[in-house]
Amino acid sequence: GQNIDQPTEMTATEGAIVQINCTYQTSGFNGLFWYQQHAGEAPTFLSYNVLDGLEEKGRFSSFLSRSKGYSYLLLKELQMKDSASYLCAVDSSASKIIFGSGTRLSIRP
């Protein structure tokens, strides 16, 4: 079967750093995505990893280890507007894109 796991909820402090982990087991692998979803809105694309290693984009970075079936999203210099759900997704076999259940991140002042 296909399985993508991430923590349900996390809390962090404004200005700090937070790491959101994602582990996956899928029938195929063509890349891993992170999306951000604010309450009541559609998900928006944050990052994409297809090779092992770290991809950095401003305050956000994403890491992938294909051998371990593991990724994380790192958010630095947290801002209140970063309060949202963060969705891990895998482009599996036949371009079927499967999502984890999402991590709801709350930022406290």
Place this chain on the structure above:
Amino acid sequence: DADVTQTPRNRITKTGKRIMLECSQTKGHDRMYWYRQDPGLGLRLIYYSFDVKDINKGEISDGYSVSRQAQAKFSLSLESAIPNQTALYFCATSDREAGANVLTFGAGSRLTVL
């Protein structure tokens, strides 16, 4: 205008009624997807299509059907709605020509089945 448009945005219906959710896109993407989102369950794939002649079942296709009327239009139907189909439904598109299969989502259609 939005790149991916879903109609209706909100719908309340009764058990047993037929419901159609429509999705149209102006991005020229060939791939289109339907997902449903439930609290605590994330996004689950219902159906996806790579072109008008290519329709594929996702994780939870039972109770749903789709129609790809044109490259730009992908409709989701519930032939006989039931209460556990109450959810937020998202349409998404992606471009096969791009390096990564990045999804662009519509704003969502909130369906309530009484």
